[in-house]
Amino acid sequence: MSPKVESAPDLLTRAFNEAVRPFSDKIEQLEQQVADLQAWVQQLENERLEVHSWIDKRGLRPDVPPSIAKIMDAQPDAAATLNAQLDRKITIVNFDLHRLQDDLNDSISSSHFASAMTKFLPDISRLSTLTTGPRFAFDLILKLGGNLNSHGGLDTNDASDLAARRDFYSKLDAAMVEVVRRRFQENEEWPVAREIKRIEKTAAYLRNFGIEPYFPSTLDAMRREVDFRQAGPVPPQAHSPPRY
Template sequence: MEPTPDPLTKAFNDAIRPYLDQIEHLKNKVEDTTYQLQQLEDERADMHAWIDKRGLRADVPPSIANAMNSDPTSAQTLNYQLDRKMTVLNHDLHRLQDSLSSHLPTATFASTLAQLIPSIEDLSALPGGPALAFELIIKLGGNLNSHGGDEGWNNDADASSRAEFYNRLDDCMLDIVRLRLAPASGEDPPWQVGRDIKRLEKTGAFLRTKLGLQTYFPRSLELMKRGESRGAQ
């Protein structure tokens, strides 16, 4: 038989009992909340997996994209999906053109392909994203070049639309080049700027001959050359 507590101890226990009950209640609430949070985390992971499985990361609202981009592999995942989306979009444009008796104006192709530029800009803001975005911008320009040209579809309107499209690509590429040249870029292995300068210059010379495109990433090339000069010092 337990000894009867003295009056002082009994009074103390009676006084703190409501607080102990509250603490126990709060502990139970914390456990319930933790379980609910884990359920939400699992549901979010399932939703992200569903989005990625269908290649829809570039199309989700910003709030969801920000959450998905916290993953260390987000740049590679988004790059893969954008590359695939670009390929599908370009194929659809070719199929549409083949179904028509007259050619679509370059402006139609340019405006359709330009829809991908904001997503490529988002990619460039992710860790490891600038180098991937650099290649996608070049590929996006190449996709426009695949429409027309060989069939003699070029006219003043087409040439103007192509030049305007490339000017917009150059705007985007400038920001990407700045990110790649920044000391904190952390590219591994380091960016071989000179190699890409030669590549862009060679492509630009080819496009001047084939399509009459007078400038090919002129401002980006200028910035790359300045960056290469600083790196050589």
């Protein structure tokens, strides 16, 4: 049995197809435009939801949505803006914790206090990656440690409380080492020796209550960098840059 041969479209059908093709193409273009507009509207809706989720009753939350953070970080004054935002939020949280402690007429455990402050570390780390950001990040991390110090309860001799403090300071120290490394890379005018004494003074105070060490890795990194820079130009085999 011979295969069936399909007949070519007649002239009338061909003419019809040719006549409607421009309209079909236009319809496809309009459908694509509608799809693009729908995607754009959905993007705007997602951004609206992110902005609303970023706002609480006291203003902007410290955890900036990723899409908004990306736009903010691309601005020339991104570091100063983010620093101001984080500094304000840290102050508010610290104030709320102290007020709660006063209302309860009892001290809040160091673990709870530290947990609230630790949540700021990811954004502080992000701040340190921005131009001029390490300088701000350095002060904010010290502020977190200072907030816990002002929390009180140093003389309770509570083993669990002291352990929570040491754990918190250890997390701050680990974050600070990276901040210090980036700050040295920016080659800013930085009175490092004064900052070392500032940290050592607090460390000596906490040592009286059995809390140590305090930013040990940070101090080590800062001292090694100072020694390296004070040594001046020397043969490579005689001196190597500090390792973090």
